[in-house]
């Protein structure tokens with residue numbers, strides 16, 4: 420079958436599998452007590468294996484809306500919101516410590532995401548980190564990371580972060596073409612990015628990631644070539660080359676450009692393929708789905724040591740659990756359960772002020788979920804999975820081999836007796852292959868539009 424025919428065949432709405440079950444299929448909200456218990460169990464397991472927990476803090480503010488944005492943000496130019504938000508999120512952390520009976524949390528990872536964490540001034544960020552880290556004890560292998568928008572990030576931010584021992588930084592680039600930048604309301608120059616990257620390196624950040632998106636309005640092969648050429652010149656250690664997720668029914672900001680300006684399925688894939696070609700010839704290795712890393716980066720070594728992991732933050736070099744999520748809309752993971760905080764800022768604040776853990780939905784994984792989660796994760800991180808292990812509960816997989824036949828016929832997958840491996844050609848359809856393991860999706864196809872297209 421021609422590649423364009425395969426793209427047409429498999430370009431359907433589908434999850435990105437940053438979790439299994441995927442969020443729309445969560446159906447067993449944990450109570451506050453169940454959630455705390457799941458966290459306690461995961462913390463004791465982590466302690467027994469000598470690691471700590473991870474904290475993800477969601478800092479939602481941005482000064483202006485990039486119209487492609489799919490993140491949970493609050494757009495405002497009023498910086499008066501920062502101090503009260505920092506107080507609330509620190510109070511949320513205090514509530515967790517009190518209810519979990521912990522004085523100091525053993526911490527292996529801290530990730531600040533958003534929105535734009537550097538919307539806060541350097542001194543606000545410092546106060547927040549002080550309030551958080553005074554109640555944590557870092558393990559020797561700790562890693563602190565942050566997502567920043569180069570348009571609002573100053574050297575003073577980087578200095579505060581380095582003093583607080585951050586070594587990983589991720590810059591939102593998206594695209595360097597002025598026409599694309601203009602139509603998505605995200606105008607930033609190459610010089611801004613270069614200056615910030617140079618400053619970060621000089622101050623001792625050892626891992627720099629760039630976020631790029633393919634499939635944005637007005638992108639062409641020539642514009643992608645130009646963007647990648649500029650990126651390669653600055654040599655970030657990692658690159659997330661995201662497929663643009665078009666979900667205007669959830670994110671009305673995406674209606675501010677016309678859909679006619681979006682590259683079609685074929686064109687979108689061609690943008691990725693050209694980008695990949697250029698990145699590979701510059702020494703980057705494709706990791707999992709939509710990610711690239713230099714051979715010196717831990718994301719690359721994680722592939723050979725089979726420790727590559729995927730969670731709500733994307734790909735990580737190891738699996739640190741639990742993820743204690745703080746801040747509006749943040750999603751926590753205690754392995755046996757997920758929970759998401761209130762998505763509306765005002766409700767989140769009200770609940771924390773009342774002394775409640777502000778979760779509003781989640782999922783307690785059952786035996787089937789836990790098995791399927793493992794296979795989806797194996798595919799997403801290793802391009803293969805096997806159900807030959809002794810004790811594997813194969814009854815949960817009874818329908819999977821038949822569903823995989825089609826991928827095999829299309830040369831996207833090779834099947835072993837109790838295993839399967841994604842072929843080079845199949846990488847483009849990884850989300851579709853994972854869907855064959857998604858029993859919840861199979862049982863209840865969505866009645867409304869939930870997911871972006873897989874291609």
Ligand SMILES: C[S@@+](CC[C@H](N)C(=O)[O-])C[C@H]1O[C@@H](n2cnc3c(N)ncnc32)[C@H](O)[C@@H]1O
Pocket residue numbers: 481487488489490532533534535566567568569590591592593630631632661662663664665
């Ligand atoms: C929280 S932002 C990163 C930090 C900062 N706010 C910025 O934009 O520079 C997270 C990343 O998600 C990606 N992203 C946002 N909306 C997306 C969409 N609709 N499809 C694909 N990627 C998207 C962008 O690459 C963005 O850099």
Ligand code: SF4
Pocket residue numbers: 480481483484485488489490492533534535568591
């Ligand atoms: S892409 Fe980043 S800066 Fe732009 S609106 Fe989304 S979170 Fe804010």
